[in-house]
Ligand SMILES: Nc1ncnc2c1ncn2[C@@H]1O[C@H](COP(=O)(O)OP(=O)(O)OP(=O)(O)O)[C@@H](O)[C@H]1O
């Protein structure tokens with residue numbers, strides 16, 4: 001009736017790692033302080049100049065007038081119309097599915113409205129409001145003034161384009177930023193903790209003893225990430241608590257989904273950190289590699305700049321990073337009320353990522369000194 | 371399997387530097403086997419290869435009947451290794467370190483706590499078992515490391531300078547423990563720089579610049595020294611030393627307390643009368659003495675120097 005030796009060893013490693021954490025007050029403090037600082041620091045959105053937002057158009061007018069309008073709108077470089085739709089409902093579903101971020105609806109009487117000059121908007125622009133930076137850029141277009149051909153007739157001062165925000169209609173930046181911060185903070189702390197976890201033992205000379213024990217590579221890796229999973233979930237709780245308290249983030253009814261996704265994301269980051277730790281020669285090198293991963297995560301994942309507004313190559317790079325997928329999932333859940341099914345592909349990517357790097361770290365870890 | 375360790379042509383090169391050079395060694399079971407050699411002679415490197423920490427550049431290793439490095443995993447539970455540098459966790463307490471080692475080395479759950487406390491008592495660590503290992507004195511750390519190395523009743527114990535920094539009383543207890551374990555069926559390989567420890571070993575090997583330059587029982591090594599040793603006592607040993615230092619027949623002169631110990635090169639048949647002639651005018655008494663372990667050590671590690 002005794003536990004398999006492998007389990008005992010995994011528990012032994014986990015317990016030891018946990019004790020390191022408890023003894024290291026500084027690290028332990030960071031677990032709570034990092035989320036606190038970042039939330040306060042990034043509590044506002046970083047506004048940036050956004051261009052080339054992918055958009056769809058439902059042109060029910062289909063005339064020279066409407067084509068001219070589309071070209072003029074494209075000339076602002078804010079929108080790129082690369083999808084066709086049939087109706088406003090169709091536009092909404094394209095946005096919902098993330099195919100485009102904005103949709104232009106031109107009603108069949110758009111031209112008529114222009115000449116009547118009764119001040120009714122000619123067209124409607126639908127925008128995914130969950131990305132506030134994006135939404136802000138599109139909202140600039142509500143001041144857009146359309147002048148078809150050379151006709152100067154009927155100069156109307158009224159608004160020609162009605163912008164409607166889908167999701168997050170109150171345009172609360174925090175709704176957008178806080179779930180993003182959740183991802184950034186987890187990336188930062190989880191990768192950082194584990195990236196030094198193995199190289200530190202090498203530097204301190206513990207490895208010479210540890211690798212002469214019967215512990216297997218995979219046991220060592222699992223044992224090392226288990227306590228940090230707990231730490232990660234504590235951080236998630238801190239952030240969610242502060243998010244609700246300070247920014248009124250709506251999480252009710254979504255907690256299970258949020259924690260599930262965070263758990264997967266935490267493991268993905270931990271295994272990435274472990275892999276770094278098996279590659280690095282010393283702690284400094286591990287830190288440099290960590291930054292090498294962390295900076296692109298910040299910049300490319302869609303946390304700082306809207307994903308859709310980035311050049312193709314940057315998007316491709318970003319697709320590799322777990323944070324990109326996590327942001328998609330968490331914003332979907334928190335802002336658009338997605339279910340886990342709705343973001344299954346990104347979740348699968350994260351699971352695959354975690355398993356891949358767990359294996360890489362176990363294979364890469366050398367039970368030798370040379 | 372009659373030998374605990376069998377090594378043939380063992381070689382380790384770091385780049386162009388050869389740290390261990392074609393060493394052959396046989397360590398019989400249930401013996402305390404000493405490993406001597408000056409700093410940097412390759413003792414630690416050789417031991418690391420024996421427990422699979424380093425891959426040999428050439429040569430064969432068999433430990434407890436298993437081929438190393440291929441079958442390293444099979445010996446993990448049977449070997450206890452005490453590293454030269456402290457390698458337990460400084461931020462964990464003595465007790466936490468011991469519990470960790472008990473778990474990881476596969477001590478049965480029912481025996482874990484008993485075994486840990488038994489060892490803490492035996493190595494006089496119980497009274498401060500909640501102190502972080504990093505806060506211990508040098509000798510206390512060594513005691514903890516040895517306690518951890520034997521926690522799983524290893525068949526083979528590799529001890530890399532276990533008694534450096536250890537006080538004489540504790541050192542005696544250490545050695546008593548080694549012999550008790552040896553009688554219990556454990557083979558012990560121990561490196562040391564201390565001659566009295568070397569004398570206690572059943573057998574020993576001396577390494578010099580990566581090569582094995584001598585091995586055998588302490589008694590045989592001393593008997594086969596092949597050098598004459600003289601002890602001189604008197605007022606003028608300082609001036610006598612000056613007279614002797616440059617002579618081709620003389621290998622070393624060492625002051626030991628108030629006497630001067632003179633070792634001739636091996637094969638030199640000169641006697642007391644010859645020596646008296648060399649230091650004539652000095653007020654001294656000269657007598658031939660039995661070689662000590664230190665003489666052996668100095669002989670084999672200096673002789674090859676000159677020969678090289
Ligand atoms: N990883 C390494 N890379 C390069 N040289 C090394 C390495 N490890 C050991 N050496 C060299 O190999 C030689 C033998 O070292 P080793 O540690 O085995 O000596 P030792 O006999 O244990 O010495 P000491 O009595 O000081 O502990 C030394 O000259 C050392 O500098």
Ligand SMILES: [Mg+2]
Pocket residue numbers: 413414415454530
């Ligand atoms: Mg050494």
